[in-house]
Amino acid sequence: MGAPPCRDEEDAPAAAAVSKAPERVVGYRTMAMIIASALFMEFLDATVLSTALPTMARDFHVRAPDMSVALTSYLLALAIFIPASGRLADRFGARTVFRTAIMLFMAGSVGCGLAPTLEAMVVARFVQGLGGAMMIPVGRLVLLRSVDKADMVDAMSWLMAPAMIGPILGPPLGGLIVTWLDWRWIFYINLPMAVLAVWLVGRYIPDIRDDVDDPFDWMGFALSGIALGCLLFGCEFISRSGQAWLAVLLLALGTATGTAYLRHAQGNPAAILDLTLLKDQTFRLSVIAGSITRVTQGAQPFLLPLMMQLSFGFSAARSGTITVATACGSLAMKSAAPGLLRRFGFRQALVWNGIFATCGYAVCGLFSAAWSDWAMFGVLVVCGMSMSFQFTAYNTIAYAGIEKDIMSRATAFYATFQQLMLSLGICAGAMALHGAMLIDGHARPLQSDFSAAFWVVCTISLTATIWNLRFAPDAGNEISGHGLSKEA
Numbered sequence: 001m002g003a004p005p006c007r008d009e010e011d012a013p014a015a016a017a018v019s020k021a022p023e024r025v026v027g028y029r030t031m032a033m034i035i036a037s038a039l040f041m042e043f044l045d046a047t048v049l050s051t052a053l054p055t056m057a058r059d060f061h062v063r064a065p066d067m068s069v070a071l072t073s074y075l076l077a078l079a080i081f082i083p084a085s086g087r088l089a090d091r092f093g094a095r096t097v098f099r100t101a102i103m104l105f106m107a108g109s110v111g112c113g114l115a116p117t118l119e120a121m122v123v124a125r126f127v128q129g130l131g132g133a134m135m136i137p138v139g140r141l142v143l144l145r146s147v148d149k150a151d152m153v154d155a156m157s158w159l160m161a162p163a164m165i166g167p168i169l170g171p172p173l174g175g176l177i178v179t180w181l182d183w184r185w186i187f188y189i190n191l192p193m194a195v196l197a198v199w200l201v202g203r204y205i206p207d208i209r210d211d212v213d214d215p216f217d218w219m220g221f222a223l224s225g226i227a228l229g230c231l232l233f234g235c236e237f238i239s240r241s242g243q244a245w246l247a248v249l250l251l252a253l254g255t256a257t258g259t260a261y262l263r264h265a266q267g268n269p270a271a272i273l274d275l276t277l278l279k280d281q282t283f284r285l286s287v288i289a290g291s292i293t294r295v296t297q298g299a300q301p302f303l304l305p306l307m308m309q310l311s312f313g314f315s316a317a318r319s320g321t322i323t324v325a326t327a328c329g330s331l332a333m334k335s336a337a338p339g340l341l342r343r344f345g346f347r348q349a350l351v352w353n354g355i356f357a358t359c360g361y362a363v364c365g366l367f368s369a370a371w372s373d374w375a376m377f378g379v380l381v382v383c384g385m386s387m388s389f390q391f392t393a394y395n396t397i398a399y400a401g402i403e404k405d406i407m408s409r410a411t412a413f414y415a416t417f418q419q420l421m422l423s424l425g426i427c428a429g430a431m432a433l434h435g436a437m438l439i440d441g442h443a444r445p446l447q448s449d450f451s452a453a454f455w456v457v458c459t460i461s462l463t464a465t466i467w468n469l470r471f472a473p474d475a476g477n478e479i480s481g482h483g484l485s486k487e488a
Contacts, residue, residue, distance in 0.1 A: 032159040034204050035139040038102050038197035039159075041190045042132050045109065046074075047170025047327065048186040050301045051320045052178045054309045059183070060118040064306055065445065068430040069236055071302060073122040075426070076232050077129025078136070078419035080225040083272045085134045086412035087216060089141055093207035098138045099198055105131030106194035113187035137415040144399060144407050145208050168327040171305075175320025220272035223261035228420060230254030235427035238434075273416065274409045277402070282475050286398035287414060289467035290391070291421040293354060296361050296461040297387060298425020299453070300326070303433070304364065307450040312369040325377040329384025337392040346397045346479075347471040350390065354468050357386035358461045365454035368447055397471075400479055425457060432456035 049070065057064040089097045108128030115121040143159060177185050234250030265271035278284045301323070308319040341349055360383040367376055395414075402410045432453035437445055 031205065032143055034200045035098075035142060036159050037193070037200055038098070038135055039139060041193040041197070042105065042135060044170045044173075044193075045128070045187070045190055046071075047301065047323075048174035048177070048189075051171050051174035051305050051316055051323070052183045052186055053302075053305060055178045055183050055316060056121075060121070062118055064310055065430055065433055067118070068302060068426050070118070070121050070125055071426050072232060072236055072423045074125040074129040074132070075298075075419050075423035076229055077126045078133045079228045079232070079416050079423060081130055081133035082137055082416045082419060083224060083412045084216075084221060085137045085415075086141060086409055087272075088134065089138045089208070094138050094142050095201060095205045095207040097134050098142070098205060099201045101131045101134035101138065102194055102197050102201065103131070104128075105135065106191060107131075109187045109190040109194070113184040133419075136419075137411045140415070141407060141411050142205060142208055144411060168324055168331060170327070171320035171322075171324040172317070173320070175315070175317035178316040180317075215270065217268070217270050217272040220261060220264055220268070223257050223264060224273055227254050227258035227261055228416075230257065232420070232423050232427065235424060235431065238427075238431050273413055274406070277406070277410055277413050280401045282400050282471065283398050283402060283410065283414075285467050285471055286394050287417050289350070289354070289464040290394035290398070291417050292464040292467070293358070293387075293390060293394070293461045294418060294421040295425040295428055296358060296457045297391070298422035299429030299432075299457040300361055300364070300383075300425075302426045303429045303450055303453055306433075306445070307367065307447065310445055311447045311450055312367075314369075318373070322373055322376050323380065325380035326384035326387075329381035329386075330388035331384075332381075333385040333388040334392070337389050340389065341393060341396075341479075345473070345477060346393055346475050347468070347473055350393055350397075350468040350471060351465060353386055353390055353393075354464055355462065357383065357390050358458050358464075360386055361461075362455055362458040365451035365458075396479060397475060400475065428457050428460065429453050 053067040053070070054064045056070070057067045060067075085097070105128050108124050108126075108131060111124030111127055112121060115124050140159070173189070174186050177183065177189075230250040231254035234247045234254055237247035237250065238244070261273075262275075265273060265275050269276075278287070304323050305316075305319050308314040308322065309316060314322075360379070363379050364383070367379075398414055399407070399410060433445055433449055436449035436452040437443075440446070440449065442449060
């Protein structure tokens, strides 16, 4: 079984005795920082790549919007392999799986840097995604099994704060590399951090595991993987001219295999994606509302750099220094999130901040070359702050009613839908952009096309309000502390 709750440095030796951690034992804050050091390169990679897409498209001789497949192939690998991550961690130990994931990510980064074509880039990005699929949920699982519920918000904030340095460095660093060096160097900068992360994980992270009696669900893994892959790439090909027949074929196959998986998983306690988790109302609402909101989060880093470089004529370096604002706002919000949730509670915060955050991103559709850089920067800072708060709340309240013995299944399920909806967000943005170009008869995207794309994805995300209103008024109060001081 996993380690008991470890509230601070003094409790760490007791936790180590149960989880058979390495000799050096740390408290949850330090543990979160170590895990975040591995996540840092993943966040850095994603934001650096977005800035470089137009330049990479020219080298690969494809349209810039077609480069969305380089993003979705990575996220597809996450969605397919994340469901297996919890079971692998239970069987082989969290430290072993986490360290292996980092090495796979490092190998994929090298492949991306050497890729001669877009097709080769897609394959290398898929390998990166295989590593990332285990890094995100297994790292979170270590914290969830080692931290008391009362410390959960604080632990998640400590985990995400260093990880958000990657998105802050990514856009300007990517812009500088693309402007002054070869874009391939954006993948090689991951390597020193990967080596450091492997060493830190091996030295300090406990090898938490659980007894696994059920056999691995190979049938469910195959059905869910085929369904997710076909549905995602079906949506991807809708935005490409002359690929409608292939899109329809993939969507039909994805729907069929997805239906087959639902039948396979019904009443199957060992299913790779445990649908019984959705019986918990708080978990179910967090999955649904969070998934819808992530459509905008997925589309925004894809649309913004393209709009600034293709429509406004900005250099990659200038584009990167503006889009970094989102990450700056996100980082600024992390330390304030626990206090705000304590003040307003989860339900009230999710409803009103969700509306505000989505409308904030809709303002990006009004951007033009006439806007000053500082004005766009300011809007994006506010967007980053509000959306960061929204996802901190979703990611925390989701596990309020989940017991620790099924935490690995819950983290795998939740992370799968996180990545799937980010992928669909990119696809939705690409489809909306392509549709606007077709309607207006534009051969290359103009500012009006990007505006339409932003407003389409924001409209989708705004419907999450319907589900946020269904949270119980006291949902998550045990975690946030909202209302508890008054009762005392």
